[in-house]
Amino acid sequence: MTAAFRRGWFFVAFAFCALQAGCSDERALAPIFHEEDNPETLSEWGVLRAKDGVLELAAGTTPYDLATPLFSDYALKLRTVWTPTGTAATYDEMEAFDFPVGTIVTKTFYYETGESRDVVRADGTRTATDGAMSLSGVRLLETRILARREQGWAAFAYVWNEAQTQARLKRAGDVIPLTLERPDGRREDFAYLVPNANQCAGCHATNAETRAIQPIGLKARHLNKPSAFHPGFNQLDAWRLKGLLAGDFKSAAAAPRNADWTDTDEPLAARARAYLDVNCSHCHSPVGPAGTSGLDLEPGADGPALGLCKAPIAAGSGSGGRPYGIVPGAPGESILLFRMETKDPAAMMPELGRAVVHEEGAALIRNWIAGMEGGCAPAGAG
Template sequence: MKKLFIFFVLSSFVFSCENDDSITPVEDPQVIAEFRTNLSELNLYAGNISDLVLSTRAFPYELNTPLFTDYAHKQRSIALPPNTSMEFDGDGFPIFPNNTVIAKTFYYNVDERDLSLGRQIIETRVLIKINGDWESGDYKWNEDQTDAVLEPNGSTLPITWIDANGVSNSTTYAIPSSSQCFDCHNTYGNTTPIGPKLRTMNFEVNGVNQLQKFLDNNQLRGLSDVSSIGKIVDWNDTSESLEDRARSYFDINCAHCHIPGGFCETQSTLNLAYETSLEDSNIQVRKNSILFRVGSYNPGVSMPFIGTTMLHDEGVQLIQDYLDTL
């Protein structure tokens, strides 16, 4: 009789909880817009940090043509402060509110043919908008993959992985220093993002236009029609024109330095932004120099200066094919 009574009480409690509208689910903690010692302290991830499951306070984004970094995979995310949105400001970067956190995590799958074998996470690069200005920091993941520590000085790490064709690859991956990060994330002396321009995110992800999804989720406002936004193309999509593919590749891999106000402005006459006309870009005039710089890997000479330790064979071939038409 006593056991029956306890069961009745517990059952009644569970039933009342399931039907009590006043009980709300526990929310993930707020993302911390500060450069703390450990990445886990920023609350960008939920649960086991090495699972790379984003907090409900952050959302992923993807780029139609991503930047090449030694064939590493990247997880990109944005965390906006509560009750804020990105503001439409043309085809380029939206206006991000203060205390926005943008993160990009780099990793390699052990074997691209069998993802159950796991991955090696290398680094997480973070941008935080503080009082109107962007600040950057880089977190290096520990060997146990339990956390990442803020590392301003840069380092190298031997990496080995097996690609989708079963070929074993290796490199000495270079994690950039804070000063090297600034070289690329520098426009007129100010730190800026590189990837999340609206025209770079204006494409379908899982069957839904990414910008429309941002609008529907109140993560972006001030834009009424995503079709009014220009777009770059996927460099690897052969249904697109060779010129559009090559110019898109230049835009994401090279234009952050080769634009007015960029790191290479005084060293080069190239302007590789996608929207720049061919004539004004100087690509045709400088095509031999471009091929010399990207056609072989020579530290200090080849392009880009930092961020890679090997050639992107497919990207080099694309550039070669395009320049051969000029």
């Protein structure tokens, strides 16, 4: 049965049901993989839907979270993965897991709201419980999909409508004006960016040579944490028991692990490195799109590759007048921190995915650099 035929049958059934006293609202939610066509609406994937003020996940989908998540203007994210019945991802110790053809990965971006739907909170905590999440006081923005097709991963971004009942495909991306309310009451207008197709590929094509799209967060070190959705289990162990993870994996105890950047019981350096890994290393690695910078923010990097006393190669105004990537003991002289704290589009990092400063993340990196011993020779000395 071809993808086009399946899609056609889906709409015939949907239309027939719609004529029968509104029964379309009662149809079972079930994932529908699209190998060839690019559905115009999120509901055609059948993975999740908003109905009666609740965001529902299809049976068989697995929600997950990361030890340290990527920062996206304080947006909350509900992540799910679904694989066809009887299939599993193949474990890899360092790289993204190898998921079977037919896999659908979703990431829904949303905020808890303040006095209106355009005022969004920086301190939200809402997530799904038992496959559902209340939308009371929640602003859904977009749902991104990665679909594992025969030729590789394909990326799609769907933007939710005002009524929060449906999300439509936005190939050209979108810009959504919002006001961020920080915990201390400060407010800041910003433009939330929904990426276009090229921008999706720009982040997810983590190998500059192959340019193949890959998941970023679906790696052992990001997933190795207590499960937020299976209490009492490590998330990787829960995946194995569920049959979602196969290959050379025995237990989470032997798998690499990143720290939770907010857990102050963890060493400061481990928290900082986890933050830089998930936010930066998909570009800043020896094979990444920013590999020509010479900066490597993967977990094993050290010395000049990590930015220690490393002069910029071609940063231009992006250096902020600082001499080195990281100056031990001197965060104010470090390019890395400058680029995290500026909102200048020509200098800020990451280049995409943020319009406001992640103050708590920047404070973490500031404290990490401040606690380093040593220093750098004056720029130009030698």
